[in-house]
Amino acid sequence: MNPADLLAVTGADLAAARMQMALSLGWHIVIACFGVGMPAITLIAEWRGHRSGDVHYRLLARRWAKAMGVLFAVGAVSGTILSFEMGVLWPGLMGAYGQVIGLPFSLEGIAFFIEAIFLGIYLYAWDRLPPRIHLLSGIPIVLAGVASAFFVVTANAWMQQPTGFDAEGGRIVAVDPWAAMFNPATPPQTVHMILAAFMVAGFGMASVYAVAMLRGRRDRYHRLGLLLPLAVAAVITPVQIGVGDWAAHFVASNQPVKLAAMEGVFETERGVPLHVGGIAVDGEMRYALEIPYGLSLLAHWNPNAEIMGLNEVPPADRPPVNVVHWAFQIMVGAGFALLGLSAWLALAWWRRRDLPSSPWFLRAAALSGVAAALALEAGWVVTEVGRQPWIVYGVMRTAEAVNPAPGLVWGFVLVTVVYAALTVATVYVLRRLARDIPVPIAPQERDVTGYKVV
Amino acid sequence: MSLAEIMLAVLWAGLTAYVLFGGADFGGGIWDLLAGGAQAGRRRRDLIEHSIGPIWEANHVWLIFVIVLMWTGIPSVFAAIASTLYIPLTLAALGIIARGAAFAFRKVSIELWQRRLFGATFAFSSIVTPFFLGTVAGAIASGRVPAGIAEGDFLTSWLNPTSAVAGALAVGTAAYLAAVYLTRDAQRVGDKDLAEDFRRRALACGAVVGLVSAAGLVVLRADAPRLFTELTGGRALPFLVLSIVAGLVSLVLLWRRAFLAVRITASLAVAGLLWGWGVGQYPYLLAGVTLRQAAATDAVLAASLGALAVGALLLLPSLWWLYATFQRDHTARATVPRDLDH
Ligand code: HDD
Ligand code: HEM
Ligand code: HEM
Numbered sequence: 036m037n038p039a040d041l042l043a044v045t046g047a048d049l050a051a052a053r054m055q056m057a058l059s060l061g062w063h064i065v066i067a068c069f070g071v072g073m074p075a076i077t078l079i080a081e082w083r084g085h086r087s088g089d090v091h092y093r094l095l096a097r098r099w100a101k102a103m104g105v106l107f108a109v110g111a112v113s114g115t116i117l118s119f120e121m122g123v124l125w126p127g128l129m130g131a132y133g134q135v136i137g138l139p140f141s142l143e144g145i146a147f148f149i150e151a152i153f154l155g156i157y158l159y160a161w162d163r164l165p166p167r168i169h170l171l172s173g174i175p176i177v178l179a180g181v182a183s184a185f186f187v188v189t190a191n192a193w194m195q196q197p198t199g200f201d202a203e204g205g206r207i208v209a210v211d212p213w214a215a216m217f218n219p220a221t222p223p224q225t226v227h228m229i230l231a232a233f234m235v236a237g238f239g240m241a242s243v244y245a246v247a248m249l250r251g252r253r254d255r256y257h258r259l260g261l262l263l264p265l266a267v268a269a270v271i272t273p274v275q276i277g278v279g280d281w282a283a284h285f286v287a288s289n290q291p292v293k294l295a296a297m298e299g300v301f302e303t304e305r306g307v308p309l310h311v312g313g314i315a316v317d318g319e320m321r322y323a324l325e326i327p328y329g330l331s332l333l334a335h336w337n338p339n340a341e342i343m344g345l346n347e348v349p350p351a352d353r354p355p356v357n358v359v360h361w362a363f364q365i366m367v368g369a370g371f372a373l374l375g376l377s378a379w380l381a382l383a384w385w386r387r388r389d390l391p392s393s394p395w396f397l398r399a400a401a402l403s404g405v406a407a408a409l410a411l412e413a414g415w416v417v418t419e420v421g422r423q424p425w426i427v428y429g430v431m432r433t434a435e436a437v438n439p440a441p442g443l444v445w446g447f448v449l450v451t452v453v454y455a456a457l458t459v460a461t462v463y464v465l466r467r468l469a470r471d472i473p474v475p476i477a478p479q480e481r482d483v484t485g486y487k488v489v
Numbered sequence: 490m491s492l493a494e495i496m497l498a499v500l501w502a503g504l505t506a507y508v509l510f511g512g513a514d515f516g517g518g519i520w521d522l523l524a525g526g527a528q529a530g531r532r533r534r535d536l537i538e539h540s541i542g543p544i545w546e547a548n549h550v551w552l553i554f555v556i557v558l559m560w561t562g563i564p565s566v567f568a569a570i571a572s573t574l575y576i577p578l579t580l581a582a583l584g585i586i587a588r589g590a591a592f593a594f595r596k597v598s599i600e601l602w603q604r605r606l607f608g609a610t611f612a613f614s615s616i617v618t619p620f621f622l623g624t625v626a627g628a629i630a631s632g633r634v635p636a637g638i639a640e641g642d643f644l645t646s647w648l649n650p651t652s653a654v655a656g657a658l659a660v661g662t663a664a665y666l667a668a669v670y671l672t673r674d675a676q677r678v679g680d681k682d683l684a685e686d687f688r689r690r691a692l693a694c695g696a697v698v699g700l701v702s703a704a705g706l707v708v709l710r711a712d713a714p715r716l717f718t719e720l721t722g723g724r725a726l727p728f729l730v731l732s733i734v735a736g737l738v739s740l741v742l743l744w745r746r747a748f749l750a751v752r753i754t755a756s757l758a759v760a761g762l763l764w765g766w767g768v769g770q771y772p773y774l775l776a777g778v779t780l781r782q783a784a785a786t787d788a789v790l791a792a793s794l795g796a797l798a799v800g801a802l803l804l805l806p807s808l809w810w811l812y813a814t815f816q817r818d819h820t821a822r823a824t825v826p827r828d829l830d831h
Contacts (some may be wrong), residue, residue, distance in 0.1 A: 101597065108593030111546050112586045118556045122571025126638045129560045130568025133783035136562025141793045144554045145800030151546040152807045160814055175807070210785070212792040261541040438572045440639040446579050453583050457590055460607075464594045467603075 037044065041146055049437045051447035052124040057419070058447075059116055059333060061412055062454055065235065070150075071180040072236025074157075074266050076205040078173045083263075085166050091256045093483045094474065095263070097161070099240070101487075102468060105157050109461055116450075124443070127436035128426055131207065135200045136190040138212035143186035150179040188228045192220035197417070197427050219289060222281040224418075230275040231397050231414065235407045237268025238373065242404030243469070245397045256474055262390065265400060268407070269377035276370050280333070286421075287334035290428065291343040292352070293421035296359040298330050299323065302342045307331045307342040310362065315356040318346070354423040362416035369410035376403055386426070491786035492550070492791060495798065496562040499797065500555060501767050507551035508763060509666065509756050514545045514661075516667025518588065519614020520690065521608065527601060532683060534608070537667075538596065540674045547811060558624030561793050563783040565636065566774045570625070573634050573641030577621040580623065589613075616660055623659030627652030630766055631713040632776040651712045654705040661698040662759045668694050669739070669755040673748040685746070692743050699736055702762065719769035726766060732761025 077099040098114030118140075122129050153175040161169060194198075199215030201208050244260035286293045299310050299320035307330040313323025328338040345353050352377070376399050383391040390396065426433040437443075508616075517537045524530030524537075539671075559567040571578060587610050624647040630652035634641050668691035675683035709717040719725045735757035742751040745749055772779045784790065799831035 105597060107546065108589050111549060112589035115549070115553055115559050115585050116582045118553055119578055120570070122560065122567055122573040123578050123582075126568035126572035129571070130565045130638060133560035133564030134562070134789045137557065137564075137785065137789055138792050138796065140557040141561055142796050142800070144550065144557050145797070145804065147553060148547065148550045148800075148804050149807060151550050152804075152811045155544060155547055155811050156814055163814075207786065210789050212789050237774075362578055438575060438639055440572060440643055442643075442651060443575075446575070449579070449583065453586060456585060460590065460594060464597060467599075469598055470598075 048439075048441070048443040049434055051444040052437050053448040054164040054435070055265050055443075055450050056120060056124055057416075058451060058454060059113065059120060061415065062458075063110065063117055064411065064415065065408055066113060067104055067184070068232040068235035068408075069103075069106045069239065070110045071145070071184050071229065072234075072267075073099060073106065073240065074173060074176040074180060074235070076236060076240060076267055078170065078177065079102065079267070080259075080263055081170055081173070085170060090483050091259050094256065094486060095260050097483065097486050098469075098474075099330075100158055100161070101156075102465060105461070105464060105468070107151075107154055109457070111147075113457075114147075123446075125426065125436045126438050128422050128431065131199075131205070131431070132197075132427060134207065135197075135210050135212070135215045136193050139186040139189045139216050143183045146179040146183040146186060149254040150183065153179070180232075184229050184232055185225045188225045189216045189218070189221045191418070192224045193218050194426065195224070195422060195428050196220040197430050204444035209463035220285065223278065223285045227275070227278045227282050227414070230271050230278060231407075231411050232409055233271050234275060234373070235404070235411055237271070238400075238407040239264075239404035241265035241268065242401050249397050249401060252474075258390065261400065265380060265403075268373075268403070269380050272370070272373050272377045276374060277371060279367070284334065287342075290422070291346065292348055293354065293359070293417075295336065295343055295345045295355045296356045296421050297363040297417060298342075299356055299360045300330070300342050300442065301346050303341065303347055305331065305339045305341045305346040307340075309333065310360070313360075336487060352424060354421050359417055359421045362413040362420070366410045366413040366417065369406045369413070372408055373410070376400065492787050492794065493562070493780050495794060496558065496784070496790050497780060499794065501764070503551055503554045504560060505760050505763055506735060507548070507555060508759060509661070510548035511543070511551055512619065512663040512759070513618045513666040513670050514541050514548055514649045515588075515615045515660075516663035516665065517671070518592075518612050519664045520582045520667055520671065520687075522612030522616070527605065532680070536671060536675055536678070536680070536683060539678075540671060541592070544811065544815065545589075545592070547808065549585075552585075558793075562785050562790060563774060563780070564785060566778060566783045568638055569636055569640070569775055569778075570629065570634055572639040573643065573646050574625050574628055575639075576643060577624050577628075577647045581621035581625070582616050584614040584621065588614040588618060615663075619659040619663050620656040623656035624648075624652035626659070626766075627655030629775065630655065630716055630770065632715070632760075632773075634775050636778045649712065650708045654701065654708045657701055658698070658705060658762075661694065661701050662762075665691065665694040665698045666755060666759060669743070669751055670749075672743075673752060676748050681727055688743055688746065688748075691751075691755075694739065695736065695740055695743065702732075702736075716766070716769045720765055723769065724771075725765040725769035728761045728765030728823070730761075732758050732765060735761060743779075 077096050080092045080099065081096035084088065084096055153172055156164075156172045157169070160172070164172065193215050196218045196232060197215075198218040199211040199213070201210075205376045239260050242263045244257050247257050248261060283294075286297070298307075299313060299315045300307055301315075301318050301320070306326035306328050308327050309329025310320055310323040310325060313320050315321070330342055331340040334340065334342065345356065376396075379391055379396060379399075383389060383396075421430055424432050424434070426436045517540065521530075521534055521537050524533040542601050553749055556567075560568075591607040591610035595604050595611060598607060627649070628641075628647045628651075631649065633646040633649065634653075668687050672684050672687040672691055706717065706720070709720070718723075720729050735754045739758055740753050741756040742754060772781070774780055774783055785824065
C-alpha cells in the first residue's frame with residue numbers, strides 16, 4: 036500500500052487513535068503529577084508533625100496519605116492502559132522502535148515496583164512501624180516517583196529528537212540505548228515535567244483548603260493545609276518559568292517548525308515580533324498583539340535573529356497552527372498568573388509572617404490548582420501536537436505508525452465512556468473522603484490516632 | 490544461553506509471577522463475587538480485602554514488566570500481537586481500570602450502596618479481565634497471530650476453541666490460587682470457620698480446574714496439534730507431568746489441611762502449565778517467527794538486562810520486606826477488635 040492509500044483508509048481511525056491517546060495520556064498525567072508531588076508534601080507534613088508534635092500536621096499527613104491511596108490506584112491502572120495502548124494503537128512505532136525506547140521503560144518498571152512496594156508499607160503499616168522508620172519508608176516513594184517521571188519523559192524526548200540508532204531499509208540494525216535515552220531533548224523536557232508535577236500537586240492540594248477557608252473554616256488545620264503545599268509550589272514556580280525559557284530555546288534550535296507553529300510565523304524573517312493572542316487564517320496571523328522583535332529576542336537572545344516560517348515546509352508537514360499557538364499562550368499565561376500568586380504569598384509572608392488577608396488571595400489560590408493543571412495539559416499539547424505530522428520527529432509519520440485494523444473508532448468511544456465514569460467516580464470518592472469524616476475543629480491526639488489511613 | 494534467550498526467560502519468569510500473584514488477586518475478586526449477601530459474605534470479603542490490599546499494586550506491576558519487556562526484547566512480536574488482538578486487549582485494559590479503581594474506591598466508601606456498586610464492579614471485572622487475557626494466550630498458543638501488523642483475523646484469532654479454554658483456565662486458576670492462599674490467611678488470623686470454608690472452595694475449584702485442563706488437552710489436540718505433540722511427548726512433557734502431579738498433591742494436602750505446603754504445590758501446578766506452554770512453543774514465538782528473528786539488538790538486550798539485574802538488587806529486599814511485614818502482622822492484628830468500616 037502506498038502512503039496515500041494508507042492515509043485514506045485510516046483517516047477516521049487515525050483521528051480516533053490520536054484522540055484516544057491524548058485522552059488517556061492527558062488523564063493519566065494529572066494523576067501522575069500527584070503521584071510524583073504528593074508523597075513529598077505529605078512527608079514534609081508528617082515530619083513536621085513528628086518533630087513538633089503538632090496534631091494538625093499529623094492529621095493532615097494522614098488525610099493526604101488516605102487520598103494518596105486512592106490516587107495511586109487510579110494512577111497505576113490508568114498507566115497500565117497506556118502501555119497497552121502503545122501497542123494497540125501504535126504498533127508501527129513499537130514494532131520498529133520499541134527496542135530503542137525500551138531501556139527507559141524497563142528502568143521505569145523498576146521505579147514503579149519500588150514505588151508500589153513502599154507505598155504498600157507506608158500506607159498499611161502506618162500504625163505498626165516506629166515513626167522514624169515510617170517516615171524513612173516514605174522516601175523511596177518520592178525518589179521512585181521522580182525517577183519514573185524522568186524515565187518516561189526521556190522516551191517522549193526521544194520521539195522529539197530521535198538519536199542512538201541506525202536504520203537500513205526501515206529495519207533497525209544498531210542501537211545505542213543510552214544515547215537514545217539521553218537525547219538532546221531530555222534535559223529540558225524532564226526538568227520541566229518534574230517541576231510541573233510538583234506545581235500541579237502543590238497548587239492542587241492548596242486549592243482544596245482555599246475552598247474550605249472561603250467557606251469559613253479558618254482554623255489552624257485548614258491554614259496549614261493551604262500554606263504547606265502552596266509554599267512548595269510557590270518556591271518552584273519561578274524556577275519553572277526559567278526552565279520553560281530553556282525549553283523554548285531548545286525548540287527554537289531543534290524543532291523550528293514547532294516554534295513557527297507556537298508563534299504563528301509563516302514567513303522566514305529576521306527581527307520577528309512575539310504574537311500574543313490572535314488566530315491563523317489562510318496562512319496569516321490575524322488580530323494578534325505584536326511585541327516588536329520579541330520572538331527573535333526570546334528565542335535566540337538576539338533581536339535580529341532569523342526565525343524560520345511555516346511556509347518553508349510543505350503543508351503536509353505542518354502541525355495545526357492554532358491548536359499549538361493557543362496551547363502555548365495558555366501555558367505561558369497560566370505560568371505567569373501562578374508566578375503572581377506566588378509573589379503575593381512571598382510578599383505577605385516576608386512582611387507579616389502570615390497569609391495575605393484579602394479574600395481575593397483565597398479565591399486565586401482556589402483556582403491555582405486548575406491553572407497549574409491547565410498549564411500542564413497545554414504544555415503537552417504544544418509538545419505533542421507541535422511535533423505532528425511526525426510520531427518520531429523527522430523519521431516516522433503518525434499515519435505510518437497507527438494500527439490499520441478497522442474499528443478503532445469504537446475503541447475510542449468505549450474508552451471515552453469508561454474514562455468519563457472513572458472521572459465522575461474519582462471526584463465523587465475524593466469528595467466523600469473529606470466529607471464523611473469531617474475534620475474536628477481543634478484536633479486532639481485521639482482524633483489523629485483514630486483516623487485510619489487505609 | 491544467548492542474551493535473547495535470557496531475556497525471554499526473564500520475561501516468562503515475570504509472566505509466571507503475574508499469574509501467581511496478580512492472578513490470585515483476580516481470584517480474590519471472583520470469591521468476592523461468590524461470597525454471599527452483603528451481611529453473610531462480609532467476613533469473607535473482609536478477609537479478601539485485607540489480604541489483597543497492601544500488595545495488589547506491587548503484584549500488578551508484573552504485568553507492566555511483561556509488556557515493557559516484550560516491546561523492548563521482541564518488538565515486532567509485540568506489535569503483531571497488540572495489533573491483531575486489539576479487541577481482547579482493549580477489553581482487558583478496561584477491565585483492569587474498572588477493577589483497580591473500584592477496589593480502591595470501595596475501601597474508602599462507607600455507605601452500603603456505594604460499597605455494593607464498587608464491589609460489584611470489582612468482582613465482575615475480576616472475572617472478565619483474566620478471561621480476555623487468557624484468550625490472548627490462546628490466540629498465540631494456537632498460532633493464530635501471524636507476523637506483521639494487524640495481519641491476523643480480528644475476531645477468529647481470539648474467538649476459537651483454544652482461546653475459549655485458555656480464558657476459562659485463566660479464570661479457574663486465578664480462583665483456585667486465591668482460594669488456596671486465602672485458606673492459609675484465614676488460618677493465620679485464627680478464623681477456623683473461614684479457613685474451612687475456603688478449603689472447601691479450593692478443593693472444589695481445584696477439581697474443576699483439573700478437569701478443564703484435561704479438556705484443554707483434547708482441544709489442543711484438534712486445534713493446536715504442534716503444541717499438543719510437544720506437551721504430550723516432546724520437551725514440554727516434564728512440565729505437564731509436574732503440573733499434574735503437583736495438582737494432585739495439592740488436593741491431598743488441602744484434604745489434610747497442610748495449608749502452607751499447598752501454597753507451593755498449587756503454584757507449581759499452575760506454573761507447570763505455563764512453562765509447558767512456553768517450552769512447547771519454543772523457539773517459535775508466532776507462527777513462523779523464531780526468537781532469533783524477532784529479538785532486539787544485543788546492545789538493547791544487554792542494557793536492559795543489566796538494568797534489571799541492578800534493579801533486582803533493590804527490589805528483592807524491598808519485596809521481601811513488604812510481604813514479611815504483612816504476613817507477620819496478621820497475627821498481631823487479629824487480637825485487636827477490627828473496625829470493619831474504616
Ligand atoms: C505547571 C505547568 C507548566 C508551566 C507553568 C509552564 N509549563 Fe511549559 N510545559 C509544561 C508545563 C508547564 C509541560 C510539563 O506540560 C511540558 C510538556 C512537555 C514537557 O516537557 O513539559 C511543557 C512544554 C513546554 C514547551 C515545549 C517543549 C517541547 O516541545 O520540547 C515549551 C517551549 C514550554 N513548555 C515553555 C514554557 C514557558 C516559556 C513557560 C513560562 C511561563 C512555561 N512553559 C510554563
Ligand atoms: C513518555 C511520554 C509520552 C509518550 C511516549 C507519548 C506518546 C504519544 C503517542 C504515541 C501519541 C500518538 C501519536 C501522535 O499523535 O503523535 C501521542 C499523542 C499525544 N500525546 Fe503523547 N506521549 C507521552 C507523553 C504525553 C503526555 C504526558 C501527554 C499529556 C497530556 C501527551 C499528550 C499527547 C497528545 C495531546 C497527543 C495527541 C496529538 C495529536 O492528536 O495531534 N503525551 N503521544
Ligand atoms: C506513554 C506514556 C506513559 C506510560 C506508558 C505510562 C505508564 C505507567 C504505568 C504502567 C503506571 C502504573 C505503575 C504502577 O502500577 O505503579 C504508571 C504510573 C505512573 N506514571 Fe505513567 N506512564 C506514561 C506517562 C507518564 C508520564 C509522562 C509521567 C510523568 C510524570 C508518568 C508518571 C507516572 C507515575 C509517577 C506513576 C505512578 C504513580 C501513580 O500511580 O500515581 N507517566 N504509568
